[in-house]
Amino acid sequence: MYNENRNDSMLQNFHMTVANAAISRFGLSAYNLVVIWVVLHITGSPALAGLADSMMTFPLMLSIVVGSVVDRIWLKKEIAIGAAMIRVALLVLILYAIYTGKGIYVVVSIFAATFLLGFTSDVIDSVRASWMKVFLSEDQYKSGSSEMSSATMLAQGAGFVISGIIIALGDIRSFLVLALIFLAALLPLLTIRHARYGGSGSVQEYIMNGIRLAMGDGRIREVIIIGLMGNFILGMAGIMFISLVQVGFRLPAIYVSMIFGMLVFGIAVGSLLGQRISGNIGRISIAVYAIIGASFFSISFVKNGFLAVPPSFIAGLAMGIENVAINTSLMRIIPVEMMARIQGAFNTFGIAATAVSSIAGGFLYESAGSTYSFMTVGICMMSVAVMIRFMRNFSSMAY
Incomplete structure (x- = not known):
């Protein structure tokens, strides 16, 4: 079915998988902030900017279907390459809309391209989830898990930081740079070499088997529930940070990059520390x-952009430790032929259910203001700890 002998070439395959994930995350994180900033600039609405950001998560409602197809298909590398090429084409679509000079065309093209980027990312993520177990x-x-998490988080942090510079280049140059980044992410995929593996059952059977495992195993089911709540709150906080900088403090985009950069840098550091920690999950x-x-x-008590940096880093540090602990524990209990489907189940039942979180965060900020909105998300996150x-x-799992 697949190469059981994890030799140097398999480890090299894993490193190329990490490289693809890191470059992709770099591009996507920069893309997200550029898109939010552009839509917010054109429309003046944090809610619409949040909706634009959320468009990338809507395709994840079908993620378990995508994961089932990936588990079954024998052409995993080829489908990942095809999805990567579509990404580049979508950026060209936005460039054409910008060239027309009409704001409505730009916003519509961003919404459509962001939705399809979410779908292509889902395909590539499912392939990578399967490859992680194999390699x-x-x-x-x-x-x-620590290497993958730290590399992608460092890349995401760099994407957030560089997004402020990219935005300053102007709309056309911004999306041209993003297209080149997505093109670069294609290169590591081309170097991966391994024996093909897949299945022969129907996609419907694969979907049902994935759902049975995800819902039948109490550990996986509770991880999905916790992820649902945590990701929803984090999605709200994301758009609130951007609104705080642009609307509350009236600061340039570089301050958004600084705050998100420190958050993600904290996740990267936490991911490195995570492999040194053991105990009860x-x-x-x-x-x-x-x-x-x-x-x-x-x-909620912060009155300038610089003071938001330390708590952002601390929150990121905690997130990084949690990422490695959860990913490692799940890799030990999920069979290789189910990896993409379970990844899809996490997206479908978790991330996809939080697709409206950015919209909710935008409305919360508009209605409650910076102080009470951040108090609300803080209390909600502490409530998850109690639950x-x-x-x-979940509590009985060992790490």
Whole structure:
């Protein structure tokens, strides 16, 4: 079915998978902030800017279908390359809309392209989830998860930081640079070499088997529930940070880049620290969510952009530790032939259900203001920490 002998070439494949993930995340994080900034500039509405950002998560409602197709198909590398090429074409579509000079065309093209970018990202993410299990041996799961998480988070942080510079280039140059980044992400995929593997059952059977495992295993089910709540709150906080800088403090885009950059840098550092931590997943997660909640709550008292940086870094540090702990634990209990489907289940039941989080965050900020909106998300995140104590399957997992 696949190469059981994890030799140097398999490890090289894993490093190329990490490289593809890092470059892609770099491009997507820069793209997200550029898109939010452009839509906010054209429309003046944080809610519409949040909707533009959320368009990338809507395709994840079909993520379990995508994961089932990826698990079944034997041409995993080819489908990933095709999705990467479509990404570049979508940026060309936005460039054409900008060239017309009509704001409505730009906004519509951004909404459409962002939706399709979410779909192509889902395809590539599903392939990478399957490859992670194939290219690593069990004793490499923790270090591999740490490498993947830290590399992608550093790349995402760099994307947030560079987005301020990209925005300053102007609309046409901004999206041209983003197109070149997505083109560069294609190169590591071309170097991956491994024996093909897949299945022969129907896609419907693959979908049902994935749902049965995700819903039937209490550990996986509770991870999905926690991820649903946590990601929804984080999605709200994201658009609130941008609104705080642009609307509240009336600062340039570079300050958004600085705050998000430190948040993601914290995640990268936490991911590196995560491989050195062991213990009960429940206790680790309770501490993590409490720290994140307290960090967000403290931002409600911030009166300038610089003071938002330290709590952002601390929240990111906690998120990074949690990412490695969860990913490592799940890799140990999910069989290789189910990896893409379970990744799809996490997206479908978790991330996709939070597709309206950016919209909710925009409306919360508009109605409650900066102080009470950040207090609200902080309290909600600390409430998740309390709920974890009562999730017995999740709390019993060892890391």
